[in-house]
Amino acid sequence: MELIRLTNVKKTYKTGVTAIQDLNLSINKGEFVFIIGSTGCGKSTLIKMLYREEKPNSGQIIVGGVDVGKLRNGKVYKIRRKIGVVFQDFKLLPKSTVYENVAFALEIFGVPKDEIHSKVVKVLDLVGLKHKIKSYPAQLSGGEQQRVAIARAIVNGPKLLICDEPTGNLDPNTSMEIMRVLEEINKLGTTIIMVTHSIDIVKELNKRVIVLDSGRVLKDYTEGTYR
């Protein structure tokens, strides 16, 4: 079943740079998709448009049945609640503990305390950080911080997890650890779209790979066909 559909999407920034042109794409529920391409090919713009950090100039972007390009600023939160986002620089609150960082994503919606506790513990267990619940981000390694960020992104049970170079700051071993966690989450039914520069990771996981070039889809490799 289709979760994301992009039809004739075009994005030109105010500076005049065209990041995406005439892009058509379809991603099904439960897929794990890598988006690769050289710097400036439009990878980041594409995923930013999915969680409505950027708006397309023309074309249509449907995510989970919502036309995100038409969402008003005040309504953006509605789509964000259905999507988890993980960044290269983790974006954790430095003055909050691991528990608080993850719980934060539930508290703003008024989830009862007991439910928050059980969900946070469960998700930290999934990413293998249950024992670091009281630590602060600065006391964790890069890989651990990224796992906290992943836990925060999935604690709401989003249908879609967007990862913008989540292993960009990590060494190869730690990167593979993170990929194992993401695979685990994907197995539980969450669709994952991941932007990366690491060809090793892409080859290792054998998933669907979309190659972008100058804002267009250059190649779309189905699962197991990218070598």
Place this chain on the structure above:
Amino acid sequence: MKALRIIGRNIRDAFKGVFRNFSLSLASISCITITLIVVAVSIILSYNVENFTKLVEEDVTIVAFLDNSLNDEKIDEIKDQISLINDVDKYEFISKNDITKDMMDSSEVFSSIMKNWSEAENPIQNTFQIKVENIEQIEGVAKEIKEIDGVTLVKYGEGMVEQLISVFDVIHKVCVISVIALILVTAFLISNTIKITINSRQREISIMRLIGASNLNIRIPFIIEGLILGALGSIIPIIATIYGYNAIYDSFNGQLFSPFIKLISPTPFVYTISLILLGIGVLVGMFGSWRAVRKHLRI
């Protein structure tokens, strides 16, 4: 239940925000404290000047001296004529005998001189003491009284009274303008300090947006935080107002330079001022936060 939980979380987060960013909170609180102290001083001055003016106005009396040859019937006639004049608030007849007696009671020197006067020798005249409704009408009222047959002289401290009133009027206007200007400056200063506090937490706001917090979700804890900063910043000015004004009032025995200029009694005056200060602190704190967060909510 859900709404209550969200409110509870907002209040808790606001307190956390204040204490986890303590150095910046302290900067905001100090700024609020200093400006509110200046505002407190101006408000106290302004209210007192207004009070002095009112007291002076209440004190000003027109004295109409009557011809001593008038009989009681004629005096009653004058009384009726005075009562018919517009803007006359109160009037009282004081006979020459009453005045003589008061003067003799007040001083032994007067007493020794005046006791030997015969009725015919006594130069003191019967008088009417008149108060006007509005001090600005005093000149007109005095003129009308002077024209009444049997009134020989009218006095109300002309010249000096007008001058005093106009001086107080200028001081009062200056005070009111400074209070308004100070409140505006305070609002600007506090809101800018809070803006710096919140700008440093841009990351926090962007993360909140990212995980699907609505603009209201993001704004409310910061607005409550502004309220807390405003309330904390007004504590010292309030204490300073209550104790400081009481101390000044006691050390001056409730009057400034002469019994003529009375200070406003501290109770409930200081509590009213305290409430005003708390109100300014809280409102300006909330407004500052609201303004600062708004900037970060635009995409």
